[in-house]
Structures are given as structure tokens and as C-alpha cells.
Amino acid sequence: MATLMSGAQMLVECLVKEGVDCMFGYPGGVTLPFYDVLYEHQIRHVLVRHEQNAAFAAEGWARSTGRVGVCCATSGPGATNLVTGLVNAMMDSIPVVAITGQVHTKLIGSDAFQEADTFGITRSATKHNYLVKRLEDLTQTVHEAFYVASSGRPGPVLVDVPKDVFQAQGHYQPVTSIHLPGYKVFTEGHTGQIRRAAQMLEEAERPLVYAGGGIIAAEASDLLREFVELTDTPAVVTLMGLGALPSSHPNFISMPGMHGSYAANMAFQNCDLIIALGVRFDDRVTGRLAAFAPHAKVIHVDIDPAEIGKNRVPDVPIVGDVNRVLTRLLKMLREAPSQPGEKIAAARRAWWKQIREWKGQHPLEPIFSDSEIKPQHLMAEIDRISGGEAIVASDVGQHQMWAAQLIRFNHPRLWLNSGGLGSMGFGLPAAMGAQFANPDKLVFAIVGDGGFQMSIPELATISSHGLPVKIVVMNNGYLGMVRQWQTMFYNNRLCGVELDCFPDVEKLAAAYGFKGRIVDQPSQLASALDAAVREPGPYLLNVKVAPTESVYPIVAAGAGIHEMVLGPPLPVLVPAK
Amino acid sequence: MLQVISLLVENKPGALMRVTGLLTQRGYNIESLTVARTLDPELSRMTIVVDVDATLRQQVIKQMNRLINVLQATDLTESPAVVRELVLVRIRTAQETRTAVLKEAEIFGGRVVDSSTEGFAIEVTGDPEKLNEFISVMGSYGEIDVTRSGALAIALDAKKLRLQPPVPTKGGNKLEEKVV
Numbered sequence: 157m158a159t160l161m162s163g164a165q166m167l168v169e170c171l172v173k174e175g176v177d178c179m180f181g182y183p184g185g186v187t188l189p190f191y192d193v194l195y196e197h198q199i200r201h202v203l204v205r206h207e208q209n210a211a212f213a214a215e216g217w218a219r220s221t222g223r224v225g226v227c228c229a230t231s232g233p234g235a236t237n238l239v240t241g242l243v244n245a246m247m248d249s250i251p252v253v254a255i256t257g258q259v260h261t262k263l264i265g266s267d268a269f270q271e272a273d274t275f276g277i278t279r280s281a282t283k284h285n286y287l288v289k290r291l292e293d294l295t296q297t298v299h300e301a302f303y304v305a306s307s308g309r310p311g312p313v314l315v316d317v318p319k320d321v322f323q324a325q326g327h328y329q330p331v332t333s334i335h336l337p338g339y340k341v342f343t344e345g346h347t348g349q350i351r352r353a354a355q356m357l358e359e360a361e362r363p364l365v366y367a368g369g370g371i372i373a374a375e376a377s378d379l380l381r382e383f384v385e386l387t388d389t390p391a392v393v394t395l396m397g398l399g400a401l402p403s404s405h406p407n408f409i410s411m412p413g414m415h416g417s418y419a420a421n422m423a424f425q426n427c428d429l430i431i432a433l434g435v436r437f438d439d440r441v442t443g444r445l446a447a448f449a450p451h452a453k454v455i456h457v458d459i460d461p462a463e464i465g466k467n468r469v470p471d472v473p474i475v476g477d478v479n480r481v482l483t484r485l486l487k488m489l490r491e492a493p494s495q496p497g498e499k500i501a502a503a504r505r506a507w508w509k510q511i512r513e514w515k516g517q518h519p520l521e522p523i524f525s526d527s528e529i530k531p532q533h534l535m536a537e538i539d540r541i542s543g544g545e546a547i548v549a550s551d552v553g554q555h556q557m558w559a560a561q562l563i564r565f566n567h568p569r570l571w572l573n574s575g576g577l578g579s580m581g582f583g584l585p586a587a588m589g590a591q592f593a594n595p596d597k598l599v600f601a602i603v604g605d606g607g608f609q610m611s612i613p614e615l616a617t618i619s620s621h622g623l624p625v626k627i628v629v630m631n632n633g634y635l636g637m638v639r640q641w642q643t644m645f646y647n648n649r650l651c652g653v654e655l656d657c658f659p660d661v662e663k664l665a666a667a668y669g670f671k672g673r674i675v676d677q678p679s680q681l682a683s684a685l686d687a688a689v690r691e692p693g694p695y696l697l698n699v700k701v702a703p704t705e706s707v708y709p710i711v712a713a714g715a716g717i718h719e720m721v722l723g724p725p726l727p728v729l730v731p732a733k
Numbered sequence: 734m735l736q737v738i739s740l741l742v743e744n745k746p747g748a749l750m751r752v753t754g755l756l757t758q759r760g761y762n763i764e765s766l767t768v769a770r771t772l773d774p775e776l777s778r779m780t781i782v783v784d785v786d787a788t789l790r791q792q793v794i795k796q797m798n799r800l801i802n803v804l805q806a807t808d809l810t811e812s813p814a815v816v817r818e819l820v821l822v823r824i825r826t827a828q829e830t831r832t833a834v835l836k837e838a839e840i841f842g843g844r845v846v847d848s849s850t851e852g853f854a855i856e857v858t859g860d861p862e863k864l865n866e867f868i869s870v871m872g873s874y875g876e877i878d879v880t881r882s883g884a885l886a887i888a889l890d891a892k893k894l895r896l897q898p899p900v901p902t903k904g905g906n907k908l909e910e911k912v913v
Contacts, residue, residue, distance in 0.1 A: 173906045275747060279754050284801045287746070299902035304801060332905035337896040338743060338804040462795035 158327035163291050164189040166328050167255070167317065168197055170298040173330075176226050178202065178217065178592055180210040184230020185270060186257035189322035202592065202621070205613035207234050209585035211241020211312075212611075214252050216589025219572045220547055222375065224251045224306050225589065231257045232270030235277070235316070240579055242281040242312045247576025248396060249373055251310035253301050254282075258318040261289050274316045283311030291324040295331045303334060308341040309460040310373055342459060345476025350485050353431070353455045353472050358494040360429035360453075361503030363389045366412070366441075369396030369575070370434015370458060372568040374479040380433065381405065383482055386489060388504070390511050392420040394435055395560055398571040403544060403564035409511060410520055413441040414711045415557040418518035421709075421717040423511055424449045432456045434478045437467035438576070447716030457481050518709070518722055520561045529678050531555065531630055531701045535562035537685050538600060538628065546570065546598040547590050551583030551607030554636035557707045559602050581610030584627065588614055591623045598626070598689065605631040605655050612664075618694045619668040626688050627696045631658060632703045640706040644721075661698035672696035735764060736790055737816060737886050740779040740797060741804040741894070744770060748777070748802040755796050756783055765818075765883030776804065780886045805894055813889040819882040820864045825852040826875040834874050841867045 161169070167190060171179070178200045183191045194201050204210045207229040214225030229238050235256040245252045259268040275287040284304050286297045294317070301313040357363060371380050377400050384391050384407040391401050392412040401408050412420035424430070430452045435441070442448040445467060456463075456470035457478050464473045474481055496504070522536035535558045542548065544566030550556045550573040565571045572590060574582040587601035603611075608629050618625055639653040665672025670693050675684040681699065688695040709720040742748045749768060756763060764782040771778050785793055790808060797806035809816075826834050831852075838845065838855045841863065847854035852875065857867050861884055871877050 170904065173903050175903065276750065279747070279750055280758055285747075295904065299904045303900065303902060330904045331902055333899045333901050335897075335899040336801055339801045339897055340798070340895065341897070460799065462792065462799050464795075466792055 158329050160325055161328040162189065162193070162322065163294050163317070163324050163326070164193040164322040166291075166295050166326070167298060167322070168193045168199065169328060170295050170331075171199060171226065172197075174224070174299070174302045176224075179226040179228055180204050180213040180217070180589065181228030181255075182207045182210055182230065182234055184234050184257060186231045186259060186319040187228065187234075187322070189319065190228070190255070190257070190317075201228075202617065204585070205616050207237035208240050208581065209588075209611060209614050209617075211238045211245065211252065211254065212579075212582050212585035213589030213592070214254075215241065215245050215248075215250050215582075216549060216572055216586030217593045218245075218250050218252055218589075219586070220569050220590035221593045222569060224253055224302055226253050226255070228255045229257070230270065231259055231274065232272045234270075235274040236272055238314075239277060239281050240577075242278060242314065244574050244577040244579045244582065245312040246281060246283065248574065249310050249369060250312070251305040252312040253305050254312060254314040256314060256316045257322070258287065258316045260320045261318045262320070264318065274314070278314045281312070282314045283309075285314040285316070287316045288321055289318065291321050291326045294321060295328070296334060299331050300334050300336065304336070304339065308339070342461065342475045343477040343480050345457065345474045345481040345484065347484075349472050349474045350481060351488060353474065354485060354488045356429060356453060356455060356472060357387060357431065357489070358496065359500070361500055362427045362507040363387070363429040363431060364423050364427035364452070365389050365391035366394070366424075366430050366432045366435055367391055367397050367400050368394040368433070368435030369400075370478050371397055371400035372434075374434060374459070374477055375568075376434070376479040376482055377401070377568045379479060379482040379486065382486055386486065388508075389431065390423060390508065392416070392423060394438075394441055395573065396575040397434070398560060399565035399568040402566040404566060409515065411560055413438075413717065414443065415561065415707050415709065416441075416717070417515075417520045417561070418709060418720060418722060419511060419514035421711070421720060422514045424452070425716075425718045426510070427452050430454045432458075432470070433482070434458060436463045439467075441717075442467065443711050443715055443717035443719075447718070522562055524678070525702070526678060528702045529676065529681055529699060531558050531632065531705050532562060533678060533681065534628070534630055534699050534701060535559050537682050538602065539563045540682075541685060541689055542598070542600070546600055547572065547587070547594060548600045548602060549573070549583050549587035549590055551601075551603040552578045552580045553604045553607065554632075554640065554705075554707050555602055555604050555630040557637075580604075580607040583607055584611035584625075585614050587625045587627070588618055588623060591625050592621075599624070601625055601627045603627065603629055604636060605629055605633065605658050606635045609655075609658075615664070615668045615696070619670055622693050624692060625694050627694065628685075628688075629661070629696070629698045630701055631698050632701050632705065633658070634703060637707070639704070643704070643706065644710070645712065658698070661696050665694075665696040670694045670696070672698065674698045674700065676700040734784070734787055735782055735810070736785045736793075737809040737814065737884065738781045738783065738794065738797070738806060739809050739814075739886050739888060740781070740806045741771070742777050742779055743802040743804065744775050744777045745802055749779070751800050751802060752779065752781070752797060755793065755800075756781070756785075759789075761785055765881070767883045767885050780884055782884050804896065805892070807888060807892055809886050809888055814886050815889065816860055816884050816886045817858055818861045818864055818884050819856065819858045820868065821846070821854060821856050821880045822868065822871050823847075823852065823854045823878040824871050824875050825877075830874050834871070837870050837874070841870075843867070
């Protein structure tokens with residue numbers, strides 16, 4: 157049964173069938189026909205204040221739910237403004253579908269008003285993209301976009317729709333199947349390789365799990381937990397993977413890498429087997445690759461064959477969905493439980509002892525002061541309130557690293573951050589998207605005074621929807637991470653990093669119709685945060701922290717990850733409680 | 734070192750851009766590129782010759798295989814394959830050397846496709862090295878213009894083509910009545 161419909165109606169029909177009930181967008185000339193259909197539809201459209209934030213909010217939605225996030229922009233500037241968000245989703249493998257309007261097909265290529273080559277511009281910003289020039293291709297394309305975005309290694313997909321395709325009338329026929337002959341989705345993993353992995357695991361004396369965002373994308377957190385418990389293997393969890401294994405789990409040894417913990421990095425450098433699960437041996441984790449984990453054999457499980465051997469050549473490559481591979485590996489391990497010889501058992505005990513020693517020697521612990529609010533103190537207070545259960549969206553920079561080091565996440569999809577691309581301005585809109593998806597959850601946006609000012613316009617969106625996001629600005633008056641590098645590696649020649657003007661947050665929040673407050677005394681911090689959380693609506697807290705605190709440990713660019721600078725040149729005066 | 738890549742891609746707008754984009758984003762210069770439809774009009778065969786750092790060759794092939802429009806990308810650099818190229822040479826030559834030019838063309842298996850009082854247009858196919866020689870020989874007889882097709886390659890071993898079957902979409906889903 158075919159019904160006569162416009163392209164815009166067909167598009168909305170497809171979105172509804174894909175289960176979309178909320179999207180983030182900004183209308184414009186060529187998307188008018190689409191918005192005219194949305195007017196009478198059940199899909200909730202959230203009007204953001206800048207298209208970049210539509211993409212970030214869609215990511216916040218997707219990261220916190222695992223479902224495809226949807227954003228929409230008009231042609232030309234609308235589409236180009238989406239690009240940063242798309243690349244961000246690409247780098248972190250987040251499923252997002254972007255719908256953009258395009259000028260009339262007859263005008264494409266004529267430098268028409270608000271025309272941009274969206275298809276060309278977003279080629280490398282997306283997992284795949286489409287320009288729909290004929291109405292008969294539209295429905296098929298939209299379903300393909302959702303399938304590609306959410307299957308395999310997830311990512312952003314853009315569908316560019318010219319105005320006349322929105323307007324054209326045609327007979328709607330539901331698309332029940334699609335065929336992408338060249339789109340290979342590897343899921344099961346090679347049985348022989350999984351068996352080899354099980355074998356190597358049995359023989360390892362100092363095994364280490366290296367788990368990342370792939371665990372979260374594959375919904376494999378429970379399996380990861382079973383795996384580390386069954387094999388009693390210590391696990392480092394990357395910035396993208398935080399929450400994949402509860403931070404309070406005894407096998408968890410926090411984040412590795414440039415600002416990772418001493419224990420995590422030393423574990424890498426001394427282990428004899430790495431079980432890499434849904435990770436990509438990113439440069440921020442490995443430091444100088446030639447010096448990384450010199451004694452380790454590597455089992456690398458990833459759904460994307462192009463990640464295997466990209467940075468570190470594995471001994472056992474397993475291309476597959478980490479969920480399926482872990483399920484099968486666990487089955488093998490259970491069916492033939494290992495009987496480790498005394499030599500291996502003793503080595504494993506010594507390995508655990510060593511790891512506990514490293515953890516004890518240089519733990520990631522907050523720093524407190526009576527005279528000024530240490531940024532680490534702020535993170536400790538947020539951790540106290542969250543108790544490993546709140547959603548925390550972070551921006552990019554020092555606060556992101558301190559948050560990752562000091563806030564616990566006991567479930568996946570709580571920690572939302574721009575890991576791969578490192579896009580400032582991400583935190584606030586991502587928190588907004590997550591709060592729309594999780595109206596009853598406590599959502600923090602932890603942002604720096606730099607990134608916050610990139611996303612201030614979204615205070616209007618937050619206010620108009622009464623979203624109870626708790627916005628915490630860690631305000632040190634600097635672009636802190638760049639300042640830290642100028643101090644440490646450029647002789648403290650500070651250039652272009654001072655944020656000497658910052659709005660009065662009480663007035664700013666009040667101007668948008670909610671509450672805000674400045675905190676600059678350590679003694680007031682806990683109560684101010686508690687009050688913010690008690691507030692039923694949004695809250696903006698400007699926390700003035702020690703201006704020149706630096707993130708430690710730090711591994712300098714180009715150094716091996718064992719060459720860590722563990723603390724500032726002067727001794728830390730007030731140790732952790 | 735020059736790498737010869739053979740690709741089977743969907744014959745769709747943008748497919749070429751995606752493939753070349755992978756090379757240009759790394760700053761690689763494409764030496765030659767040919768593309769044409771296959772027996773199946775929905776597919777195209779592409780042959781690319783590109784100077785890729787030897788350590789990255791595998792990576793580039795994997796990333797090409799990852800593209801949705803690419804059915805298969807194969808590195809033919811070190812596997813058994815035939816590589817051929819076509820060249821068209823227009824030569825202006827004096828009356829007294831016309832016979833010699835024709836003789837040389839014959840040695841290279843060339844074919845005269847146009848003849849005038851000014852000279853000839855000659856077509857030769859062969860492996861790219863051979864064509865370099867032909868061009869330099871022709872150049873010694875007079876002023877030449879040259880157009881090369883770029884390399885075409887075919888693997889001598891059949892490599893199994895793994896295609897993904899169709900998948901169901903949510904397009905056929907019955908919609909629940911939602912209370913707004």
C-alpha cells in the first residue's frame with residue numbers, strides 16, 4: 157500500500173520508524189518543508205543556539221543512551237557549523253545521524269545563497285555521507301544512514317537533502333531491507349585466534365587488560381567484569397572507557413597514558429601480556445610507541461580491522477565485536493578452566509603485589525588547601541556527591557584530566573567527554589543532550605572558563621527547557637592546559653592564555669532565568685555544590701580555583717610512558733587525607 | 734616505493750572522492766588513477782598507483798576496505814599481476830624520417846591511428862616501463878605530445894570477494910500509537 161507523501165513527510169516517517177523521539181537542530185531556509193512536517197509530529201525538536209551544539213547534544217544523547225543521536229541543520233553555514241561535532245563523533249566512534257538541508261538540486265554548484273558543498277566538506281568528517289538527489293532514494297538512504305551509524309564501529313553519518321527533494325511528492329513504500337555489499341561488519345572473531353588468546357592468557361605471568369571505549373560501544377561492561385574476575389587480571393581503563401569497569405572494582409587500576417596513574421603506566425611497561433579490548437593504542441596512551449610495553453605480547457580485539465596493527469602489531473589479532481569475542485572467550489575459559497602451575501601462580505601473586513605497591517606509592521589523590529580551592533578538591537567534592545552514579549560531561553583541558561583521574565564511574569555511559577578530537581565547547585551541550593535523554597538523572601557539566609565561554613549560548617536552551625544540569629565552571633583564569641605546557645615546556649612564556657574577563661555568573665544565570673553563584677573559599681565548596689544539586693532547576697557555579705595548578709602525573713610529548721613527571725618541582729605541602 | 738592498488742567500488746557519486754581522499758589527507762601524490770565500469774554496471778574497477786610509505790601500505794588498504802562504497806581493495810604491488818598502460822603520441826616529423834618512425838613504432842607494437850603531412854598519431858600499449866622507452870625514442874625524431882592512460886592492473890590469482898548480504902531495516906516496523 158503506497159501513500160502519497162512529500163519527501164519531508166517520508167523523512168519524518170523513517171525517523172519515527174528508527175525510534176527517534178528527540179532531535180537537536182536549527183532550522184533555515186531549505187529545511188522549512190521538513191520543519192513544517194515536524195510541526196504536527198511527535199518527535200521532539202530541541203532548538204539549540206548554535207549548530208555545533210546540536211551535534212554535541214546529539215552526541216551527549218548517544219553517549220549516555222547507546223542509541224543513535226540525531227541532529228539537523230540547514231544548508232551552507234548550518235551544515236558547516238556541524239562539522240566539528242561530526243569529527244568529534246567520528247574520533248570517539250559515537251553513532252550520530254545528521255540531516256542537513258541543501259539548496260534546490262537545480263542550484264547545486266551555482267554558488268546559490270547559503271550553498272556549501274556539504275557532501276564534499278563532510279566526506280572525511282563522517283563514517284559515511286549521502287547527497288540525496290532523487291526522492292526515490294530518500295527513504296532507503298535514511299535507513300542506511302541509521303544502520304551504518306549504529307553498526308560495526310559506530311560513527312556519524314550525514315544525509316544532505318535538497319529543498320526540492322523535501323518538497324517532491326511520491327508514493328511512500330516502507331523500506332524493509334537495505335543492501336550495502338561493501339560494508340563489512342565483523343562480529344564473531346576468529347575461533348582459532350580466540351583459542352590462542354585463551355592459551356596465551358594461561359601462560360602469562362604478568363597479564364594486563366587494556367580496556368577502552370569499544371567495551372562501552374559494544375555494551376560489554378558486564379562481560380569485561382566477568383573476564384577480569386574469572387582470570388583475576390588487573391585492568392587499566394582508558395579515558396574513553398571510564399565506567400566500562402567500575403572505578404571501585406578491585407581490579408581497576410585507573411587511566412593510563414599522558415596524565416594516567418603511575419600504577420597504570422608501570423603496569424604497561426612491566427606486563428608480559430596485554431589483552432587490548434576495544435582500544436586503539438592512541439598516542440595519548442602509549443607515549444613514544446617504540447618504548448611502549450616493551451616486554452608484552454599483545455592480544456588485540458577490535459571490530460575495526462584497520463585498527464589492528466595500526467600502532468602496535470599484535471601477536472594475536474582478533475577482528476570482532478568485543479561483546480561476542482569476550483562471550484566466546486569466557487565460554488572457552490570456563491569449559492577448560494586453567495590449572496596454572498605453581499610457577500605461574502606465584503608470578504601472578506607477585507604481579508598483583510607489585511601493582512598494589514605502585515598504587516600505594518603514587519596514588520591519584522586529591523589535594524586540599526585551606527587558602528584556595530584546589531581543582532582536585534573540586535573533583536573530590538563532585539565525586540562525593542556522585543558516588544560513581546552521576547552523569548558527568550566534561551569539556552576539554554585540565555579539568556577533564558582531573559575529573560577523569562578523581563571522579564569514580566561505576567557504570568558505563570556516565571562519563572561523557574571529547575576524547576579523540578579534544579573539542580572545547582563540548583561539555584555543556586553534551587550534558588544538555590544527556591539530560592534530555594535521562595531526565596531523572598543527576599547530570600554535571602564540568603567545564604573550564606575557556607570552554608564554557610564557547611558554549612554560553614546553550615544556557616538559553618537549558619533554561620527554556622528547565623533542564624536541571626549542574627554547570628560547574630572550574631575557573632582558573634587561564635586556558636589551563638596550554639598555560640601548563642607554556643610553563644613546563646616553553647619557559648613559562650605565557651602567551652594568549654589569560655582569560656582576564658569572565659562574566660559574573662550570578663548575573664549571567666539570572667539573565668537566563670536561573671541561579672548562579674561564585675565560590676572561592678575552600679570551606680564553602682561542599683555546601684555550595686550540595687545547594688546546587690538540591691536546586692530543582694539548572695545551576696551555574698563558578699568555582700575559582702588555584703590559578704596555576706598543573707595536572708600530574710604528566711608524560712611529555714615524545715617521552716615513554718614510564719618517564720613520568722609525578723608532581724610539581726616544589727613538594728606538595730598538604731598531602732591527601 | 735610505488736604501490737599498485739586495485740579496487741572494486743560501487744559506481745556511485747562520491748566513491749572516487751572517498752578513495753582518493755584517504756590518500757590526499759595523508760599528503761600522498763597519486764601517480765596515476767584509472768576508473769571504469771565493470772561487467773556489472775553498478776560497479777567500477779579502479780587502479781591507483783601511488784607512492785606510499787612501505788610501512789603504511791597495509792594500513793591504507795585496510796582503511797580503503799573500511800569505506801562503505803569499496804567492495805574490495807587489493808595491494809597488487811607484490812602479488813602476481815599484469816600491469817598495462819596505453820599511450821597516445823602525436824609526433825611532428827620531417828618527410829625523410831617518416832619511415833624510421835613507423836619502423837620504431839612497429840618494434841614497440843604500436844599502431845598508427847592518424848597520419849598527416851605533419852606526422853603521425855601512434856597508440857602503444859605495454860607495461861609502463863616499456864612506454865617510457867617508446868616515448869623517449871619518439872622524442873628523438875621530433876616534437877611530440879603525449880597522453881598516457883595511467884596503469885591498469887589485473888591480479889592473476891582470483892581473490893575471493895566477500896560481499897555482505899542485505900540486512901533488514903526498521904522501515905517495516907509497525908508504529909506504536911504514542912500518547913503525546
